[in-house]
Amino acid sequence: MSEENGLYRPINLENISKGSNLTFDVYYESKSVGGTYVKFASADNPRHQEKVKEFLGNPDFNIQLYIEEKDLFKYYDQTTVSLKKMMESDVVPLKEKTKKVYSVSKEIMQDFFEFSATDKVLGSSEKVMEIMEDCISDNNVGFKAISQITNKDYYTYTHSVNVGLYCMTFGVKLKMGRDDVRELGLGGMLHDVGKAEVPHDLINKNGALTDEEFKIIQNHSPKGEEYLSNLNCYSQKVTCMAGQHHEKWKGGGYPKNLMGDQIAVNARICKIMDVYDALSTRRSYKKAMNSFEALTLMKQKMNDHFDPKLLNAFIRLMGPDM
Numbered sequence: 298m299s300e301e302n303g304l305y306r307p308i309n310l311e312n313i314s315k316g317s318n319l320t321f322d323v324y325y326e327s328k329s330v331g332g333t334y335v336k337f338a339s340a341d342n343p344r345h346q347e348k349v350k351e352f353l354g355n356p357d358f359n360i361q362l363y364i365e366e367k368d369l370f371k372y373y374d375q376t377t378v379s380l381k382k383m384m385e386s387d388v389v390p391l392k393e394k395t396k397k398v399y400s401v402s403k404e405i406m407q408d409f410f411e412f413s414a415t416d417k418v419l420g421s422s423e424k425v426m427e428i429m430e431d432c433i434s435d436n437n438v439g440f441k442a443i444s445q446i447t448n449k450d451y452y453t454y455t456h457s458v459n460v461g462l463y464c465m466t467f468g469v470k471l472k473m474g475r476d477d478v479r480e481l482g483l484g485g486m487l488h489d490v491g492k493a494e495v496p497h498d499l500i501n502k503n504g505a506l507t508d509e510e511f512k513i514i515q516n517h518s519p520k521g522e523e524y525l526s527n528l529n530c531y532s533q534k535v536t537c538m539a540g541q542h543h544e545k546w547k548g549g550g551y552p553k554n555l556m557g558d559q560i561a562v563n564a565r566i567c568k569i570m571d572v573y574d575a576l577s578t579r580r581s582y583k584k585a586m587n588s589f590e591a592l593t594l595m596k597q598k599m600n601d602h603f604d605p606k607l608l609n610a611f612i613r614l615m616g617p618d619m
Contacts, residue, residue: 304366305334306408312372312401314379315353318346321368321375325360334363369408370417376401377424384428391432398429399447399458402486406454410493416528419490426461426482433469434478444577444588451578453492453500459578461486463570464563470614481563483531484538488567491521491539503582515551518543537561542568547601557604565604569611572599588615 305324313319324334337360338345352358364372380398383389405422433443443466447459465482473481492500495517499510506514522540525531541564544550546557560568576591586594592612595603 305363306366306369307361308364308372309400309404310353310358310362312376312379312397312404313353314382316350317353317375317379319349319375321364321371323349324363324365326363337362370421373401373405373418373421373424377421377428380425380428384432394432395429395443398425398432399462401425402429402458402461403455406457406486407452409490410454410457411497419487419528420530422486423479423483426465426486427479429462430465430469430475430479430482433466434475447574451501451575451580453489456574456578457486457489459574460488460567460570463574464566467566467570467611467614471610477534480532480534481566484535484563485567485570487521487525487531487535488538488542488571489517489521490524491517491519494520501581515543519552534561534563538564538567540564542571544568545602546604550602560604562604562607565607569595569603569608572602573611 305326308323319338319340322339323337325337327333327335338349340346380401383397384394402422402425405418405425409419443462447455447462461482462485464485465478468478468481495513499506499513502510518540522536525536525539538561540552541555541560544553544555544560544564545568546560546565548554548556572595573591576586576594577588579585592615595608596612600608
């Protein structure tokens with residue numbers, strides 16, 4: 298059965314547990330009929346469900362499958378169920394677990410930033426960060442392990458996930474309560490949601506921004522905080538990270554020129570992780586710094602930007618033992 302072209306998104310069947318019943322219809326792209334999407338399996342057809350189960354986990358199945366955009370949240374709901382099962386396994390290595398959670402996090406944020414996915418999809422990020430927090434806390438994962446799985450090429454969606462993981466790891470190392478750690482990680486992951494309204498070419502511009510362009514970039518902070526607040530499902534500890542992560546400890550930041558303790562603690566932590574990840578990832582116009590170079594620059598050239606106690610704690614935790 299052929300479908301008219303609409304909004305379809307590719308999915309990764311590796312994110313679905315073997316034996317699962319799909320809760321959404323899946324499609325494939327028929328090149329022979331001009332890129333029309335054809336239904337591969339229906340969620341309400343038992344025979345189709347069995348067909349899909351045969352392909353789950355089969356390395357020889359290499360057909361890219363798609364779902365309708367409206368069903369993305371169902372896909373991520375099922376993905377998080379699979380992730381939880383994976384985390385409970387004593388057979389799967391820790392590194393593989395963290396890589397899988399990171400991969401799913403990237404998918405969620407990419408769908409949000411690049412494909413304008415719905416708020417329901419963004420809500421999946423909270424479930425994924427809960428899973429990652431359990432993984433990091435239970436296994437005492439450090440910055441070294443996290444830095445080994447983070448993407449070193451800068452995209453808004455990878456940067457968002459990286460900052461979320463760094464924030465979460467920092468909270469664990471400071472022995473914050475689990476709820477606080479989860480909020481810190483979630484706020485880090487969502488800190489740049491306001492950039493969804495900023496043109497991609499402006500975010501990655503190679504060269505100095507004009508005054509007008511800089512104002513557009515600056516607006517992502519208050520817009521991000523407003524957006525998250527209007528969803529009415531995130532605490533102020535989370536939303537403030539979107540609104541305040543460009544404020545500076547000694548003043549001169551934006552959007553409100555806050556200083557010192559006027560800046561929420563979570564936002565101060567996010568500021569450190571935001572800058573560190575930006576410095577240590579590649580862009581088209583710059584090379585990535587290694588950890589020592591990035592931390593040295595932050596300490597010597599940008600010290601006024603950060604809460605000194607938090608920056609020193611981060612530098613200490615990024616030491617040899619990490």
